[in-house]
Amino acid sequence: QKEVEQDPGPLSVPEGAIVSLNCTYSNSAFQYFMWYRQYSRKGPELLMYTYSSGNKEDGRFTAQVDKSSKYISLFIRDSQPSDSATYLCAMSAPSGGSNYKLTFGKGTLLTVNP
Amino acid sequence: DAGITQSPRHKVTETGTPVTLRCHQTENHRYMYWYRQDPGHGLRLIHYSYGVKDTDKGEVSDGYSVSRSKTEDFLLTLESATSSQTSVYFCAIRPQSSYEQYFGPGTRLTVT
Numbered sequence: 001q002k003e004v005e006q007d008p009g010p011l012s013v014p015e016g017a018i019v020s021l022n023c024t025y026s027n028s029a030f031q032y033f034m035w036y037r038q039y040s041r042k043g044p045e046l047l048m049y050t051y052s053s054g055n056k057e058d059g060r061f062t063a064q065v066d067k068s069s070k071y072i073s074l075f076i077r078d079s080q081p082s083d084s085a086t087y088l089c090a091m092s093a094p095s096g097g098s099n100y101k102l103t104f105g106k107g108t109l110l111t112v113n114p
Numbered sequence: 115d116a117g118i119t120q121s122p123r124h125k126v127t128e129t130g131t132p133v134t135l136r137c138h139q140t141e142n143h144r145y146m147y148w149y150r151q152d153p154g155h156g157l158r159l160i161h162y163s164y165g166v167k168d169t170d171k172g173e174v175s176d177g178y179s180v181s182r183s184k185t186e187d188f189l190l191t192l193e194s195a196t197s198s199q200t201s202v203y204f205c206a207i208r209p210q211s212s213y214e215q216y217f218g219p220g221t222r223l224t225v226t
Contacts, residue, residue: 034214036217043218043220044217046216088157101162101172102215104157106155
């Protein structure tokens with residue numbers, strides 16, 4: 001079983017739809033969770049991060065973490081064509097200094113159609 | 115913008131030739147990372163650095179070496195490029211006391 005599982009999609013939705021993107025993980029030590037957005041032929045861009053269970057909201061984006069189920073989600077409200085990108089989840093366990101690493105999902109390709 | 119640049123942005127090289135990719139940062143971060151991104155595999159860590167001259171291997175380090183002689187520069191070298199090293203390479207930095215990483219724009223490498 002991979003440490004982080006993410007449905008690769010592709011996911012296609014109409015403009016204005018609510019989008020739900022999800023990752024599951026197996027390592028119960030993970031405590032730090034991030035979502036990255038990657039446009040075609042660009043570098044990943046940090047979208048949201050959270051260090052705890054529960055919800056975190058930023059504009060049209062909500063990140064949700066359920067540690068008991070080892071499940072994280074990213075919700076996009078009122079989706080726009082400019083949201084079309086690949087979304088990567090990433091997570092990490094606490095560690096001291098040099099040996100910290102992020103574990104990434106493989107990404108979900110989202111297309112929002114006008 | 116995390117102040118990260120990568121050079122070159124695109125490169126085509128032949129099998130067996132050495133290749134060096136450069137990552138440059140302007141904000142004096144201690145931690146720097148090299149990843150490769152391939153379809154079906156996602157982002158995979160090649161090497162990372164936790165200070166000048168301090169580096170360690172990631173999960174896919176075979177065939178790659180790194181050097182960091184200055185805080186601002188982290189070099190990735192393919193000593194003898196192979197076709198399996200055709201990929202997009204990303205550099206990332208991590209601010210001290212943070213867990214999130216910030217990525218550069220990437221280098222698209224093709225080995226023919």
